[in-house]
Amino acid sequence: MMSGALQGRSRMCGAVSGGQCGGMNQNFQGKRFRRSNDSRMLTGVCGGIADYLGIDATVVRLVFVVLTLLGFSGVFVYILAWLIMPAEGEQYSLLEEIVRSFQGKPGQS
Numbered sequence: 001m002m003s004g005a006l007q008g009r010s011r012m013c014g015a016v017s018g019g020q021c022g023g024m025n026q027n028f029q030g031k032r033f034r035r036s037n038d039s040r041m042l043t044g045v046c047g048g049i050a051d052y053l054g055i056d057a058t059v060v061r062l063v064f065v066v067l068t069l070l071g072f073s074g075v076f077v078y079i080l081a082w083l084i085m086p087a088e089g090e091q092y093s094l095l096e097e098i099v100r101s102f103q104g105k106p107g108q109s
Contacts, residue, residue, distance in 0.1 A: 035087045045081045048088075 039047025039057040046064060050057035067074030083095040092100065
């Protein structure tokens with residue numbers, strides 16, 4: 001049984017979006033951040049972010065360059081993303097693989 005607020009939201013979403021609620025969330029449903037194998041220049045981070053957002057990888061690369069030049073540590077963010085974003089076709093990120101090896105758990109075979 002739904003509460004009154006939840007029922008109201010459900011009706012509102014149905015009236016506004018033809019019965020589908022979520023709007024922008026539906027565009028990203030099923031997508032995951034992955035380093036790209038196709039749009040790769042260094043490690044595929046910018047290509048993966050661009051694939052996720054549906055934009056050109058050059059735009060993401062320019063954002064990283066601008067952040068680096070403005071002192072917002074674009075290089076640090078890039079390295080962090082490289083560590084936590086798994087590559088396409090891989091289950092674990094590089095950081096997860098490192099942690100799993102320290103824990104003695106088997107890695108990806």
